[in-house]
Amino acid sequence: MGTPLGDFVRAKRDSIQPQSLGLPDHGRRRSPGLRRLDLAARAGISVEYLTRIEQGRDRRPSVAVIHALADALSLDPSERDHLRYLAKITGGECSAHPQPSPPRRQVRPSVRETLRLLEPGIAMVTNRLGDVLAHTGAFASVTGAAGLLDGDAPNLTRYVFTDARARTFFADWDDIADEQAFDLWLAPSAENSAWLTAQLAALAGPDFTRRRNRHVVPRRGMLRLDHPSAGALRLRRETLELAADAQQLIVFLPADDKTAQAVEQLRERPHGRLRAIS
Structure with a gap:
């Protein structure tokens, strides 16, 4: 049985072309990417040991081995952080079988007050599960018409994977789906992640499961929306980590004059005030 760590190392190895690392191309192979032999040599470990890691038979590689694998795979800083996190949960520091x-x-009241100070800006408080915990009125103006805030406990991840409106609202739906699936690895706790994953696996089907298990660290570029009435919107995202709460405050900033004008028109329409969802 595999592990998140082994799955990530194998997926990353399969995605690397040997030429990009200055290695010879060995021609057609049954599997794509870098050979285990080449990765093991770059990391300074045996092929047998690498195989055990990838197959989940070694769950506690040393810190030195994790760093060597990161160097051998030429991981960027975000990917290195993810590799270390997966080594931690695979090694048993988190519950191996979390109860959802x-x-x-x-x-927190001070966070809600911060949101009030951000009005009339577009902002929300969320967590890595995608729960929309609080938001400004402008956020409701921009997202409400697309159905994101429907229901008593809106959740962006559930919306992306189970609401047909999301596929037209998000111009880059594939990228957003990858972001939300990946973020479940960074949930407040393994128990929380298991709770939502169990729900979505049944509702969203194999596409959700495939995206979550790919371990592709998202780039989080420009957010492009196709608003039902305002048309194309382009928003930059600034994320402030609320580490003590395992939450994030995300501010959405118009990326061009056209978007700024459209957002201003949406703000002028009747909408709710700052909302905290409990």
Whole structure:
């Protein structure tokens, strides 16, 4: 049985072309990417040991081996962070069989006050599961018409994978789906991640499961929306980590004059005030 660490190392190895690392191309192979032999040599470990890691038979590689694999795979800083996190949970520091449980949904009063100060800007408080915990009125103006805030406990991840409107609302739906699936690895706890994953696996089917298990660290570029009434919107995202709460404050900034004008028109329409969802 594989492990998240082994799955990531294998997926990353398969995605690397030997030529990109200055290695010879060995011609047609049954599997794509870098050979185990080449990766093991670059990392200074045996092929047998690499095989055990990839297949989940070695769950506790040393810190030195993790760093060597990161160097051998030429991982960027975000990918290195993910590799270290997967080594941690694979090694048993997190529960190997977490009991699913929902995360806390409370937003501290000082964070809600910060949101009020951001009005009339577009901002929300969320967590890595995609729960929309609080938001400004402008956020409701931009996203409400697309159905994101429907229901008593809106969740961006569930919306992306189970609501047909999301595929037209997000111009780059594939990228957003990859982001939301990946972020479940960074959930407030393994128990929280298991809770939502169990729900979505049944509702969203194999596409969700495939994206989550690819371990592709998202680039999080420009957010492009196709608003039902305002048309094309382009928003830059600034994320402030609320580490003590395992939450994020995300501010969305118009990336061009056309978007700024469209957002201003949306703000002028009747909408709710700052909302905290508990």
